[in-house]
Amino acid sequence: MKNAQKPMVFFKGTDVVILAILLLCSVLAGWLPLRSKGTQAVIAMGGITLAVVDLEQEQPALQIAGAEGFVFCVADGAISVTEAPCEAKICCKSHRIDAAGQSIVCLPCQLTVLVTEAHTDSIPLPDAVIG
Amino acid sequence: MKHNGTMHSQAIYRLARNGILLALAAAFSFLESLLPFPGGIRIGLSGLITMYALLHLRFSEALGITVLKSALAALTRGMTAGLLSFSGSMLSLLGMLLLWRLGSSLLLMSSLGGWLHNLGQLLCASILLQSDALFWYFPVLTAAGICSGVLTACLFHTLLPKLRLAAHFQQRASSTERRINS
Numbered sequence: 001m002k003n004a005q006k007p008m009v010f011f012k013g014t015d016v017v018i019l020a021i022l023l024l025c026s027v028l029a030g031w032l033p034l035r036s037k038g039t040q041a042v043i044a045m046g047g048i049t050l051a052v053v054d055l056e057q058e059q060p061a062l063q064i065a066g067a068e069g070f071v072f073c074v075a076d077g078a079i080s081v082t083e084a085p086c087e088a089k090i091c092c093k094s095h096r097i098d099a100a101g102q103s104i105v106c107l108p109c110q111l112t113v114l115v116t117e118a119h120t121d122s123i124p125l126p127d128a129v130i131g
Numbered sequence: 132m133k134h135n136g137t138m139h140s141q142a143i144y145r146l147a148r149n150g151i152l153l154a155l156a157a158a159f160s161f162l163e164s165l166l167p168f169p170g171g172i173r174i175g176l177s178g179l180i181t182m183y184a185l186l187h188l189r190f191s192e193a194l195g196i197t198v199l200k201s202a203l204a205a206l207t208r209g210m211t212a213g214l215l216s217f218s219g220s221m222l223s224l225l226g227m228l229l230l231w232r233l234g235s236s237l238l239l240m241s242s243l244g245g246w247l248h249n250l251g252q253l254l255c256a257s258i259l260l261q262s263d264a265l266f267w268y269f270p271v272l273t274a275a276g277i278c279s280g281v282l283t284a285c286l287f288h289t290l291l292p293k294l295r296l297a298a299h300f301q302q303r304a305s306s307t308e309r310r311i312n313s
């Protein structure tokens with residue numbers, strides 16, 4: 001089947017409206033949840049939670065069982081990845097994060113660091129915090 | 132009934148042209164790697180090639196170039212990169228085909244194609260990670276996808292007619308055809 005080369009206009013007035021709505025929706029959906037400051041970071045590998053780290057406690061070189069080769073830094077209520085076993089090291093170049101919903105990801109290692117708000121009514125998980 | 136020689140020259144012409152397009156797509160992929168996003172997601176500069184293939188070649192050829200481009204990414208940058216590339220460009224290609232059939236403008240088709248390219252990669256990365264942690268990049272990826280799509284559409288619209296590349300190749304092929312036929 002050969003695609004017919006029917007004339008195609010370059011631009012329609014409605015295009016701007018459609019693209020603006022798309023952009024607006026994605027900004028609202030993606031960034032509105034980020035407005036509150038997070039209090040803890042959930043570190044997971046392949047969807048399995050390895051540790052829940054309290055961001056209030058300063059830890060300059062945090063290492064976590066199950067995430068070998070990774071070194072995290074918790075300071076000023078924010079967390080960052082300082083060392084990683086992956087090749088590209090994109091995760092180490094990520095900025096430090098402190099807002100609920102923000103994350104640092106290492107795709108080759110399937111590691112995610114997700115900042116969340118601690119639920120005040122939930123039971124704390126002290127045995128999940130290692131370091 | 133087509134002459135054997137015609138079939139032959141057409142096949143060689145297609146092979147050469149698709150090879151050049153694939154090489155160009157690989158070159159664009161390299162340029163993209165200079166703008167890294169978290170998780171190895173890439174903006175779709177090579178969408179220029181996808182769009183050209185979709186609009187000017189057979190769909191099977193556009194599909195072939197897309198699949199081979201992802202295979203190339205898998206070979207050079209690993210399986211994860213290949214999967215990301217495949218899901219992004221496949222969603223983009225199918226989405227652009229649909230938009231084209233619906234009578235969309237070139238600009239809208241290209242910018243939504245760019246957005247779908249990034250969306251496909253985001254979904255693929257989220258499946259690989261088993262996590263929605265990457266979701267907060269969604270606005271950045273949407274903006275980047277639309278920008279790269281608009282850029283692609285402008286390049287496509289202004290450069291292609293000036294270069295007359297397609298027309299030139301087409302002419303060459305058909306004149307060869309005529310020579311063989313006569």
Ligand SMILES: [Zn+2]
Pocket residue numbers: 084085086087088089090091092105106107108109
């Ligand atoms: Zn990494």
